[in-house]
Amino acid sequence: MRRRFLILPRRPAALAGERGSMLIELLIAMTFLAVAVGALMTIYASTQLSLRHTSIEGNALTLADKQIEVYKTLSYDNVRLDASTIPSSGTDPYVTANASDSTIPAATGQVTGGTVGASACAAPTTAQAECATQSWTGPDGRAYRVDSYIVAVTPPEGGRQVKAVTVVVRRVESGSPSAQIWARATTTIDQSNPPQ
Amino acid sequence: MAVQPASRRAVAQRALRAVAARLALEQGVALVLALLVVAALSVTAAGLALLVTSNEHAFGRDRQEERAFNVAEAGISNAVANLSQLNSASYAQGATVSSGGTYSVGGGSYSWTATKTLNGAASDAWTITATGAQGPVTRQVSVQVAAAKSNVTKPASGAWAFGIFVGNPSGCTDVGGSVALTLSVFVLGDLCMNGSAVNSILEPNSTGPKSVDLYVKGNLYVGNTPTVGTTARRIRSATIVGGCFLKGVAKICNNPPGNPGNASHVYADTYSNVPLTISKPSADAVGTYASGDWKNPVCSTGSFTFDNDTTRNTSVGDFTVMTGSSYNCTVYKAGLPHVSGNELGTLAWNAATKQLTISGVIYVDGNLKFNGGDNGAYTGFGALWVNGTVSTNGNSALCGPPSVLGASQGTCSGTWDGSVGAVTITAVNANNSSPGWQMNGTAEIDAAAYVNGLFSESGTAFVTGPVITDSASLTGTPKHTDVTNPPPGTPGASETSVVSTWGHVIKGTWRQCPVSGCP
Numbered sequence: 001m002r003r004r005f006l007i008l009p010r011r012p013a014a015l016a017g018e019r020g021s022m023l024i025e026l027l028i029a030m031t032f033l034a035v036a037v038g039a040l041m042t043i044y045a046s047t048q049l050s051l052r053h054t055s056i057e058g059n060a061l062t063l064a065d066k067q068i069e070v071y072k073t074l075s076y077d078n079v080r081l082d083a084s085t086i087p088s089s090g091t092d093p094y095v096t097a098n099a100s101d102s103t104i105p106a107a108t109g110q111v112t113g114g115t116v117g118a119s120a121c122a123a124p125t126t127a128q129a130e131c132a133t134q135s136w137t138g139p140d141g142r143a144y145r146v147d148s149y150i151v152a153v154t155p156p157e158g159g160r161q162v163k164a165v166t167v168v169v170r171r172v173e174s175g176s177p178s179a180q181i182w183a184r185a186t187t188t189i190d191q192s193n194p195p196q
Numbered sequence: 197m198a199v200q201p202a203s204r205r206a207v208a209q210r211a212l213r214a215v216a217a218r219l220a221l222e223q224g225v226a227l228v229l230a231l232l233v234v235a236a237l238s239v240t241a242a243g244l245a246l247l248v249t250s251n252e253h254a255f256g257r258d259r260q261e262e263r264a265f266n267v268a269e270a271g272i273s274n275a276v277a278n279l280s281q282l283n284s285a286s287y288a289q290g291a292t293v294s295s296g297g298t299y300s301v302g303g304g305s306y307s308w309t310a311t312k313t314l315n316g317a318a319s320d321a322w323t324i325t326a327t328g329a330q331g332p333v334t335r336q337v338s339v340q341v342a343a344a345k346s347n348v349t350k351p352a353s354g355a356w357a358f359g360i361f362v363g364n365p366s367g368c369t370d371v372g373g374s375v376a377l378t379l380s381v382f383v384l385g386d387l388c389m390n391g392s393a394v395n396s397i398l399e400p401n402s403t404g405p406k407s408v409d410l411y412v413k414g415n416l417y418v419g420n421t422p423t424v425g426t427t428a429r430r431i432r433s434a435t436i437v438g439g440c441f442l443k444g445v446a447k448i449c450n451n452p453p454g455n456p457g458n459a460s461h462v463y464a465d466t467y468s469n470v471p472l473t474i475s476k477p478s479a480d481a482v483g484t485y486a487s488g489d490w491k492n493p494v495c496s497t498g499s500f501t502f503d504n505d506t507t508r509n510t511s512v513g514d515f516t517v518m519t520g521s522s523y524n525c526t527v528y529k530a531g532l533p534h535v536s537g538n539e540l541g542t543l544a545w546n547a548a549t550k551q552l553t554i555s556g557v558i559y560v561d562g563n564l565k566f567n568g569g570d571n572g573a574y575t576g577f578g579a580l581w582v583n584g585t586v587s588t589n590g591n592s593a594l595c596g597p598p599s600v601l602g603a604s605q606g607t608c609s610g611t612w613d614g615s616v617g618a619v620t621i622t623a624v625n626a627n628n629s630s631p632g633w634q635m636n637g638t639a640e641i642d643a644a645a646y647v648n649g650l651f652s653e654s655g656t657a658f659v660t661g662p663v664i665t666d667s668a669s670l671t672g673t674p675k676h677t678d679v680t681n682p683p684p685g686t687p688g689a690s691e692t693s694v695v696s697t698w699g700h701v702i703k704g705t706w707r708q709c710p711v712s713g714c715p
Contacts, residue, residue: 072269160281191280
């Protein structure tokens, strides 16, 4: 038996010529690429932001640790702040931090008696003891402010008095410390400090 | 009708030729390439995003690790602060102290345990392990802390420096009779001297160093004839905080030399009205009774009953230590084997030589009676606790070394020296009898006495050593021996204890522990 085939209608003459098909392909390809590259750029930007954030946090954490380590090397009596270095302005982040985060001590009621002087805390080359606030240039070249809080507390489980040291690190932007805390560290120091 | 193989080959060849023709035209290649490039970029972007996410996650964990570490360090500091309040010497090796829970610091939480890992002669060592937690991250650190040991001696109560110490702030302590008190007197209440003696309280010697001090927290009431000291031989000092009354009329206590008025009948080298802070030392009868296995003494000779029923109830009844037959019995510490090293006290009596030997702490759950004819001398240093009362009934003597029994009953020959041997007798007076200690007839007891309740002397019976009591009714004391440092185990005796001085973290012992914990 003879096989019968479906006979399609003939293409219009304009399409039959296949002229301009290359342009259409190119437009579609360009659209795909544009969307893909756009998404990629967004990811790159986000990545860049994230890496920068991580870098700042890492540097801030290093500075906080350095500051804590300074106090761990001091005798108990010398774990204190110079009262003249505690910011007096009510709007300074050092003072306002307690309002937004109760685990950060208040600016008042701290252990003072240090005599280091405010000038020594302005831009020290190494972590300085007794400074309530001090400004540093971090390893990444950015400016940071390291705030220290020292309060005398009795351990909740009982015992003699210890000193709780809290270090908070902020970035300095346009000459002012940011409200955002990039790193913080808290420990307590017993009267037998430092380890022999 | 089946298609022949030759025809199939022809169809396939035509199809291949059509594809080749299409490829030769290169139509749609740009789209395919674009898709490939997009796919590659997508894979790269996904990888990058994954990398950054992983990096952030890892850094976040690093940050928590760091904070957990500082919190764990805080736990170590707080543990040392807590341990410093304890006396390490009172803990056995292996004893454990812990934080008893989890506590917050700086947004994290910590807990700690401390184990006594060394019980040395000169110092102890404790190993502290603290765990800090920050979010899901925990860190554990461990250190050893040393605690040096040293002996601390608590001096004997100042009450033992007085011949008579009356600790009850109310009532009047009566001094009567015709024999003077030749010893220092401390009365927290009032002192009433209504006897017939010309001199009621005076120095024992007419010349040489003086030794008698009088302290009256309340008022001193003097009758017609008694005096404190004399114009010729004043006592060393008189401290009368309340005031002086002579025959019921208020007088100025101070009778300075050259003042013939002798207004108050109180003659002393110095006068004061500044109160002292000495109080009657407490007697831990419960603790002392619980410290020994009194019901089961080990006797090498004879027997002696210290207790009948392991209950502190005066079950022995009346007893004497100077029995008709000899005994030599040792009592051991409660809960420990009856072997050498665990002895608490030994009491021995030789009925033939009338010699009593005492050492350590002895507790008898009864009433001590010195009956007529109970005469003996003792050696050694010991604290004799009597759960009930103490009484003498004439012609009794307990002579302290180096004195010996006198020629007549109820007397001792020589003078007792408390540094050669001393016995303290504590009348616990568990039933609050009155008096707690009664002296009748003729008797000399060379011992220091501690009495709960009333101490009463009458006749010619007296206790030679110092007497600490709540209240007293006194006649004279013809002999007196100072025992300012009574034997160990006596209420208010000097005590030496081992105390700890907590030091620093022992060098080289700080370490971080693995996740599984410190071994």
